Amino acid sequence: METKNIMIVGVGGQGTLLTSRILGGIAMASGYDVKLSEVHGMAQRGGSVVTFVRYGESVAEPIVEEGCADVIIAFERLEAKRYAHFLKKDGVMIINDQRIDPITVVTGAATYPEGIIEELQKDNKVFTVNAMEEAKKLGNSKVFNIIVLGIAAKHMDYSKEQWLQVIENTVPPKTIEINKKAFEIGYEM
Amino acid sequence: MSKKKIMLGNEAIARGAYEAGVKVSAAYPGTPSTEISENIVKYNEIYAEWSPNEKVAMEVAIGASISGVRAMASMKHVGVNVASDPLYTIAYGGVNGGLVLVAADDPGLYSSQNEQDTRCVARAAQVPVLEPSDSQEAKDFMKYAFEYSEKYDTPVIVRTTTRLSHSQGPVTLEERAEVEDKVYERNVAKYVMMPGNAKNRHVFVEQRLKDMAEDGVNMPINRVEYNDKKIGFITSGIAYQYVKEACPNASVCKLGLVHPLPRKMIEEFAKNVETLYIFEELEPVIEEQVKSWGIKCIGKEIFTVQGEYSANMIREKVLGETLELKAPSTVPARPPILCPGCPHRSVFSVLKKLGIHAAGDIGCYTLGAVAPLSVVDTTVCMGASISTLHGMEKAKGKDYIKNWVAVIGDSTFMHTGVNSLMNMVYNKSTGTVMILDNSTTGMTGHQDHAATGKTLMGEPTNAINIYNLCKAIGVEHVVEVNAFDIDALAKIVKEETAREEVSVIITKSPCVLLKSNVFPNKCVAIPEKCKKCGACLKPGCPALTKNEDGTIKIDETMCNACGLCKTLCKFDAIEEVAK
Known part of the structure; x- marks a missing residue:
């Protein structure tokens, strides 16, 4: 198979690292070669963050290059727009319909763009979800990222059972059940 | 059966140290190197510590090596500058137990103040450098590094970069080698670097580099992959992966030892390929040497010395492909910011209101330079806030710095700030130093330090009291204040900046992200x-x-x-x- 390119984009602190760990774990468990690349340190302090995941028979570079992403998982609208040019022609974007104002918007130096999702839908295959709301219904807003992952999961090469197993192996023991539920909500959407 | 695990580059470096039988590890946190120590501490067989700075860490490792065990120090690239004094000289003295310095460079400046290339330092220090290309090699090369260190009687640098340190890939785990301690024998000619001894050791160092360059041809970490010979690449580190991605059919000379270069291997390779490219991030370290041997090759004429490389760069510059890429959207920037509830925000809001300039330092509080706080005017390196403020006063007089303070974190103060404060007292400064004490090393993700009361290995220890330390240095006026008590803080800042003596204001409030914090x-x-x-x-x-x-x-x-x-x-x- 050709190497599959996944990106997770969002705002520092939104849980991109946990999501990428699950993606890495499932690729490994399924016998693929896999590489991930993440951002640590300063950029994580509320800044724009991007994580790359690549899996296939044999993977060389750990980053996804512009115009090459099969799936982009965006935890925030503006970040979806920022990285949209990384998407392949027939790639898929899953967007958590949430707005987090960057400091440049808060101070009035810039304005938060309107109609991001509509604009992205014109050229790309886009799925949206208000995962924050769904997660709150579950009783823990933190698992919103696993709901988004559940939607993205349908565009990758693994079974639902494999996903649930890897989630069980990756998340903290106390949160296994709620994370599995969150995944299923996304997966069934 | 061997076990495979997906590992962060830094985690793999730690695993390599463990498998190589390392017994002592010292470091100061710094992105992208921090996770090396955070993973090493998981192995009970290794003594691991956060030292107050990189120089100390390097010296701890040197002492352990001289005593006869395998030892290492790890740090980010700018930390190597701090450690360079012991490094340059132990390069002469050599080792007893294997000695490795892991240096993490940051092409692309994800979390650093400059983009320096550790290979340049290594060449100046005459220390060999190994450069792995993925997590598996990160682990394997650590073991080679210790082997070569002992074989050639030299400290060895393992160079990583942000992209390698913070990428994950599969790694095959092996058992730890139980390496017997070397016998320590007094050897003044080797371990006391006074002029007469150093003169002799310099002769040894020159020969050592020649030997390693010669032997490089047979080292398993250097290899030639012949494919289509129209295009040949000499490359190393993460850049190798971009070559394999863009040109899987090209011939490649993949260097694991990037200093000294295996000249014979490179000359042979150059003869066998039509067009030779040198593909290395940052400085033209390989390229300039290869060109100096009269070999025709292409490097920085088409590849930049700035930032990270990519496969697309090769597709465009080497293969001449026109990539049909969409232009990125114009969107508002999202720079990193201080967290909600960060005590630094409170301090900066007071300074801003008072119209005070801050000579800044390295840490989360560097973000006080950007809008809307815009208080920090300068940031150079660890500890520089205090000494640059002193320099301003000596240049322009005490009135000039009446509306200035130095701003430094607790960990950075313990790193090198304390030296600068000694200087202020000694040389009769009148400036005001603010130590923003959030009880941790914040930016790198909460590491303990000499003033927190806990070691890297999780043991309780004496917490150096910063207040008493400042007093002991001779600062008469040291005031502690809650960072969120903005009225009291404003009053104190006004008083202390007006005072014509050195003063220290310690603003106290723990980092909001510390797990010990509870917000009801x-x-x-x-x-x-x-x-x-x-x-x-x-x-x-x-x-x-x-x-x-x-x-x-x-x-x-x-x-x-x-x-x-x-x-x-x-x-x-x-x-x-x-x-």
Whole structure:
């Protein structure tokens, strides 16, 4: 198979690292070669963050290059727009319909763009979800990222059972059940 | 059966150290190197510590090596500058037990103040450098590094970069080698670097590099992959992966030893390929040497010395492909910011109100340079805030710095700031130093240090008392204040900057992200009372935005109830309630 390119984009602190760990774990468990690349340190302090995941028979570079992403998982609208040019022609974007104002918007130096999702839908295959709301219904807003992952999961090469197993192996023991539920909500959407 | 695990580059480096039988590891945290020590500490067989700075860490490792065990120090690239004094000289003395310095460079400046190339330092220090290309090699090369260190009697640098350190890939785990301690024998000619001894050791160092360059041809970490010979690449590290991605059929000379270069291997390779490219991130270290041997090759004529490389770069510059890429959208930037509830925000909001300039330092509080706080005027390196303020005063007189302070964190103060404070006292400065004590090394993700009361290995220890330390140095006026008590803080800053003596203000409040913090409350806005004055918005807390009618809105999932906005509101439009 050709190497599959996944990106997770969002705002520092939104849980991109946990999501990428699950993606890495499932690729490994399924016998693929896999590489991930993440951002640590300063950029994580509320800044724009991007994580790359690549899996296939044999993977060389750990980053996804512009115009090459099969799936982009965006935890925030503006970040979806920022990285949209990384998407392949027939790639898929899953967007958590949430707005987090960057400091440049808060101070009035810039304005938060309107109609991001509509604009992205014109050229790309886009799925949206208000995962924050769904997660709150579950009783823990933190698992919103696993709901988004559940939607993205349908565009990758693994079974639902494999996903649930890897989630069980990756998340903290106390949160296994709620994370599995969150995944299923996304997966069934 | 061998076990495979997906590992971060830094985690693999730690595993390699473990498997190589390392017994002592010392480091100071710094992105992208921090996770090396955080993983090493998981192995009970290794003594691991956070040293106050990289120089100390290097010297700890040197001592352990001389005593006869395998030892290492790890640090980010700029940390190597701090450690370079012992490094340059132990390069002469050599080792007893294997000695490895892991240096993490940051092409692309993800979290650094410069983009320097450790290979240049290594060449100047005459120390060999190994450069792995993925997590598996990161582990394997650590073991080679210790082997070569002992074989050639030299410290060895293992160079990684952000992309390698913070990428994950599969790694095959092996058992730890139980390496017997080397016998220590007094050897003044080797371990006492006074001029006569050093003169002799320099002869040895020159020969050592020649031997390694010669032997490089047979080292398993250097290899030639012949394919289509029209294009040949000499490359190393993460750049090798970009070559394999863009040109899987090209011939490649993959260097694991990037200093000294295996000249014979390179000359042979150059003869066999039509067009030779040198593909190395940052400085033309390989390229300049290869060119100096009269070999025709292409390097920095087409590849930049700045930032990270990519496969697309090769597709464009080497293969001449026109990539049909969409232009990135123009969107508002999202720079990193201080967290909601960060005590630094409170301190900076006071300084801003008082019209004070800050000579800054390295840490989260460097973010005090950007809008809307815009208080920090300078940032150079660890500890520089205090000494640069002193320099300003000596240049322009004491009145010139009346509206200046030095701002430094607790960990950075323990790193090298304390030396600069000694200088202020000794050389009769009148400046004001603010130590923003948040009880941790914040930016790199909460590492303990000499003033926190806990070691890297999780043991309780004596916490150096910063107040007493400043007093002991001879600072008469040392004041402690809660970072969120903005009225008291403003009064103290006015008093201390007016005083014609050195003074230290220690603002105390733990980092909001520390796990030991509990926030039972949250702040809520009462829109009916809001007069839209914007006072609460001035410090730039990301949890605060405006409703459509201009009244204040607080994101309760982000709010940590530090209460700064509530204190700033004169109309009681913000309340603190239980979560």
